[in-house]
Amino acid sequence: MRRSPLRGRIVATYLFKRILQAIFVVIVITLFVSYAVRLTGDPAVMMFAGGGGSMSEADLERVRAALGTDKPFYLQYFEFLKGLVTFDLGRSFAGGAPVSGLIAAAAPSTLKLAFVSMLVSIVMSIPLGIWAAVSRGKAADQMIRIFSLVGVSFPNFWLATMLVLLFSIALGLLPPSGMGSFESYIMPTLTMGIILTATNVRLVRTAMLETLQSQYVMVARAKGLSESKVLYKHALRNCAIPLITYFGLQFGGMLGGLVVIEKVFSWPGLGTLAFDAVNARDYPVLQAVITVLALLIVAVNLIVDIAYGLVDPRIRLE
Amino acid sequence: MTTQTPLLSVEDLTVAFGENRVVENLSFTVEAGQTVAVVGESGSGKSMTSLSIMRLTDNLGAHFKSGKIMFEGRDLAQATQKEMRSIRGNEIAMIFQEPMTSLNPVFTVGDQISEAILLHENVSRAVAEDKVRQLLEMVRLPDAANLMKRYPHQLSGGMRQRAMIAMALACRPKLLIADEPTTALDVTIQAQILTIMRDLQRELGMGMIFITHDMGVVAEMADHVVVMWKGRKVEEGPVREIFANPQHPYTRTLLSAVPRLGSMKGERLPKRRPLTVLEDGQPKVVGEERVQDTVRTDEPLLSVEDMLVRFDIRKNFFGKVTHRLSAVSKVSFDVYPGETLALVGESGSGKSTIGRTIQQLQRAQSGVIRVRGKSFADMSSAELFKMRQEVQYIFQDPFASLDPRKTVGFSIAEPIHTHGLIGDRKQVTKRVHELLERVGLPSAVASRYPHEFSGGQRQRICIARALASNPKLIIADEALSALDVSIQAQIINLFMDLQADLGLSYLFISHDLAVVEQMSHRVAVLYLGQIMEMGSRQQIFEQTSHPYTKRLLSAVPIADPAFDRAEIRIEGEIPNPVRRVGDEPAILGHDEISPGHFVARGA
Numbered sequence: 018m019r020r021s022p023l024r025g026r027i028v029a030t031y032l033f034k035r036i037l038q039a040i041f042v043v044i045v046i047t048l049f050v051s052y053a054v055r056l057t058g059d060p061a062v063m064m065f066a067g068g069g070g071s072m073s074e075a076d077l078e079r080v081r082a083a084l085g086t087d088k089p090f091y092l093q094y095f096e097f098l099k100g101l102v103t104f105d106l107g108r109s110f111a112g113g114a115p116v117s118g119l120i121a122a123a124a125p126s127t128l129k130l131a132f133v134s135m136l137v138s139i140v141m142s143i144p145l146g147i148w149a150a151v152s153r154g155k156a157a158d159q160m161i162r163i164f165s166l167v168g169v170s171f172p173n174f175w176l177a178t179m180l181v182l183l184f185s186i187a188l189g190l191l192p193p194s195g196m197g198s199f200e201s202y203i204m205p206t207l208t209m210g211i212i213l214t215a216t217n218v219r220l221v222r223t224a225m226l227e228t229l230q231s232q233y234v235m236v237a238r239a240k241g242l243s244e245s246k247v248l249y250k251h252a253l254r255n256c257a258i259p260l261i262t263y264f265g266l267q268f269g270g271m272l273g274g275l276v277v278i279e280k281v282f283s284w285p286g287l288g289t290l291a292f293d294a295v296n297a298r299d300y301p302v303l304q305a306v307i308t309v310l311a312l313l314i315v316a317v318n319l320i321v322d323i324a325y326g327l328v329d330p331r332i333r334l335e
Numbered sequence: 336m337t338t339q340t341p342l343l344s345v346e347d348l349t350v351a352f353g354e355n356r357v358v359e360n361l362s363f364t365v366e367a368g369q370t371v372a373v374v375g376e377s378g379s380g381k382s383m384t385s386l387s388i389m390r391l392t393d394n395l396g397a398h399f400k401s402g403k404i405m406f407e408g409r410d411l412a413q414a415t416q417k418e419m420r421s422i423r424g425n426e427i428a429m430i431f432q433e434p435m436t437s438l439n440p441v442f443t444v445g446d447q448i449s450e451a452i453l454l455h456e457n458v459s460r461a462v463a464e465d466k467v468r469q470l471l472e473m474v475r476l477p478d479a480a481n482l483m484k485r486y487p488h489q490l491s492g493g494m495r496q497r498a499m500i501a502m503a504l505a506c507r508p509k510l511l512i513a514d515e516p517t518t519a520l521d522v523t524i525q526a527q528i529l530t531i532m533r534d535l536q537r538e539l540g541m542g543m544i545f546i547t548h549d550m551g552v553v554a555e556m557a558d559h560v561v562v563m564w565k566g567r568k569v570e571e572g573p574v575r576e577i578f579a580n581p582q583h584p585y586t587r588t589l590l591s592a593v594p595r596l597g598s599m600k601g602e603r604l605p606k607r608r609p610l611t612v613l614e615d616g617q618p619k620v621v622g623e624e625r626v627q628d629t630v631r632t633d634e635p636l637l638s639v640e641d642m643l644v645r646f647d648i649r650k651n652f653f654g655k656v657t658h659r660l661s662a663v664s665k666v667s668f669d670v671y672p673g674e675t676l677a678l679v680g681e682s683g684s685g686k687s688t689i690g691r692t693i694q695q696l697q698r699a700q701s702g703v704i705r706v707r708g709k710s711f712a713d714m715s716s717a718e719l720f721k722m723r724q725e726v727q728y729i730f731q732d733p734f735a736s737l738d739p740r741k742t743v744g745f746s747i748a749e750p751i752h753t754h755g756l757i758g759d760r761k762q763v764t765k766r767v768h769e770l771l772e773r774v775g776l777p778s779a780v781a782s783r784y785p786h787e788f789s790g791g792q793r794q795r796i797c798i799a800r801a802l803a804s805n806p807k808l809i810i811a812d813e814a815l816s817a818l819d820v821s822i823q824a825q826i827i828n829l830f831m832d833l834q835a836d837l838g839l840s841y842l843f844i845s846h847d848l849a850v851v852e853q854m855s856h857r858v859a860v861l862y863l864g865q866i867m868e869m870g871s872r873q874q875i876f877e878q879t880s881h882p883y884t885k886r887l888l889s890a891v892p893i894a895d896p897a898f899d900r901a902e903i904r905i906e907g908e909i910p911n912p913v914r915r916v917g918d919e920p921a922i923l924g925h926d927e928i929s930p931g932h933f934v935a936r937g938a
Binding site for chain 1: 389391394416419420421422423424425428429431432433436437438439440441442443450451454455486488499502
């Protein structure tokens with residue numbers, strides 16, 4: 018077709034817009050976070066507070082000069098941006114390790130945890146949601162809705178603690194903390210998975226109920242297709258748009274929730290890194306973590322947009 | 336053609352949701368090669384009957400209270416869902432009403448058709464695809480190979496319904512159930528689909544159950560007719576018998592309510608006709624016959640001159656418009672006080688756009704709209720607001736156009752408050768009650784909510800709301816299309832009574848030519864945003880001059896099985912009105928071939 022050269026250009030424009038958007042998001046978020054964290058305390062004071070020794074104003078001044086925190090905020094922020102462009106994120110205030118090394122070590126752990134949790138919730142919520150929709154108003158539907166309500170009401174740290182009490186302390190089946198073997202993944206991802214599933218199940222149920230009313234579902238049944246083909250092939254694909262949208266949004270929210278989960282299970286990820294960096298007022302590490310998280314969210318949004326086109330031919334890029 | 340045992344035999348079937356019986360003690364048979372039409376109005380149980388034969392009622396939560404569905408020696412009423420799956424789509428196939436929603440939007444047309452073949456026949460994908468190509472050619476879809484790779488949204492309604500037929504016929508079923516297969520289509524497309532279905536049935540020797548409310552379609556398609564009313568069969572017989580000599584009072588009322596094209600031959604003016612209604616189980620003729628001589632031709636109430644409406648459809652990278660839809664191209668007409676002007680045409684003809692532009696729901700790019708000689712452009716915003724009071728709109732869907740959370744009394748009173756017509760609260764209530772009685776509803780219903788009313792009652796409420804602001808002109812946009820024929824006949828009379836009493840003018844937008852013939856003084860035939868022919872009722876229907884009008888009239892199904900149908904083969908789709916910028920449609924001039932009768936030149 019004649020449209021194809023145009024298509025390439027449209028895709029290029031689209032990606033260009035996306036990159037601009039990512040830059041904008043990173044600047045706004047890091048600016049806000051960097052400024053806010055500087056209002057909460059002085060890293061120089063924090064360093065000495067740990068050691069318990071006495072400090073003079075001159076000592077503090079020296080430390081501030083060494084860290085660079087004596088300069089005005091806009092200059093510090095400018096330094097950070099320059100670091101981003103040149104891929105030199107500086108060194109941690111606490112310990113002096115290169116920030117990029119810390120990120121590189123922590124990011125994969127978080128990503129693994131996030132994706133496995135997401136997967137657990139999708140694998141649980143889709144069949145449960147469909148089951149609830151198909152048996153609308155019957156016992157199964159009621160049970161699933163009660164589960165969903167209970168799941169939404171659980172605080173994540175409480176659920177995590179209960180799981181540890183049950184599986185590690187009482188039964189001794191699973192390691193209580195750390196990341197390593199397959200077993201160590203079970204509890205953190207289950208905690209996240211259950212909490213995500215609680216909301217997802219309702220979404221799947223609602224989307225499915227609407228789709229099941231469609232005439233094409235009746236047509237699929239009239240063809241003689243089995244019920245599982247009707248549900249999982251014809252109906253589910255048509256629910257995909259609201260589900261993908263929501264899963265994408267949820268990913269961002271989940272990264273926040275992971276800070277708590279990582280802390281409870283001593284998971285060596287970005288959440289733990291960010292948590293410690295806030296406590297130590299470790300600006301370079303905190304700024305770097307936030308930047309990585311912001312970029313992750315932008316990337317997930319991009320994936321969501323591409324997924325729309327894959328599942329629904331009506332919104333493929335013209 | 337007849338065999339010893341019928342192909343399908345429904346015996347004493349009762350279908351119920353809980354205790355609510357939707358089909359009661361129904362029996363009928365279908366022979367191979369025979370077309371049985373099941374006719375009835377909404378709620379008659381005709382669709383439930385077809386879904387019961389497919390056992391798709393199970394998914395809706397219905398169950399059988401009694402009866403057998405015998406198909407080739409098996410009782411489908413007792414079959415398991417697993418057994419049914421090998422019959423569905425294979426031996427019994429079904430076509431549904433809405434071609435727009437019956438194809439799954441996320442799969443290609445080819446995949447959806449080959450799915451049934453792969454399921455029921457032990458063939459390879461390549462063989463199945465080959466079959467799909469043949470099927471698409473069989474339903475006369477051009478360029479089948481390319482079409483298979485397309486998605487439903489890239490096809491027009493008529494093309495989708497043909498793809499749907501191809502899907503239903505994929506495994507050469509012995510019985511085809513068609514549930515209102517052409518109701519949502521334009522008449523010219525309907526004529527094509529009906530021809531295809533008739534030809535294919537003859538070719539494949541299928542039995543066919545044709546479910547419809549359209550007596551014209553019944554007359555064209557059926558061998559045998561089953562009339563259903565409130566879940567029961569009230570009458571059945573050969574099609575000519577049913578039309579010539581209906582026995583049951585309900586059948587007689589139904590047939591008398593059907594508007595017939597050509598029934599007003601020789602009449603200069605539209606005519607209000609008495610209604611046949613069922614009273615205590617007997618048909619009774621009520622109401623008077625009256626010639627609708629209401630037009631006052633001194634000064635036009637509404638005058639439209641060279642209206643031009645275009646919509647920007649596609650933009651390029653820099654936001655420059657590259658494709659435009661020419662919805663209305665230089666259309667001019669007048670509407671006189673007390674007159675009904677009908678705008679007729681197929682989808683995309685621009686008839687609704689004209690109505691919406693006059694109601695100021697959207698803007699025209701150019702042209703002049705005058706009300707009583709004063710142009711919209713010269714009006715102050717207060718005067719334009721007053722126009723919204725004097726010109727009222729009635730929509731097609733009476734379900735969607737009333738707020739479900741407000742009482743109908745509130746909805747009717749709203750325009751009175753908006754335009755500050757009556758200040759006193761008590762007087763407003765009194766007026767609302769008057770209006771409800773005027774449209775034939777008891778005043779006590781003012782405190783009820785829309786869901787408590789039937790479709791016909793809701794349309795009456797919409798009319799009462801339109802009347803609330805004392806309009807001079809009512810734009811009725813397919814206001815009768817969603818109604819059953821008996822209700823439709825009542826609403827037509829209501830429209831005509833209101834015109835006689837209040838001197839209202841109507842701009843009557845419709846695709847139903849038989850209704851238009853009965854109730855309009857003048858008619859404008861639109862095609863792709865331009866008037867092809869305009870003139871009095873008689874000029875359009877009896878001295879038809881433009882080939883497009885002729886084509887349109889020939890496509891209307893005639894509700895008379897004895898009518899000698901000349902085999903008019905209508906081919907082709909309604910063209911796409913979207914064009915590249917710069918490639919503007921040619922504006923056709925008009926010739927006045929006799930006083931008041933305008934015909935487009937050329938093309």
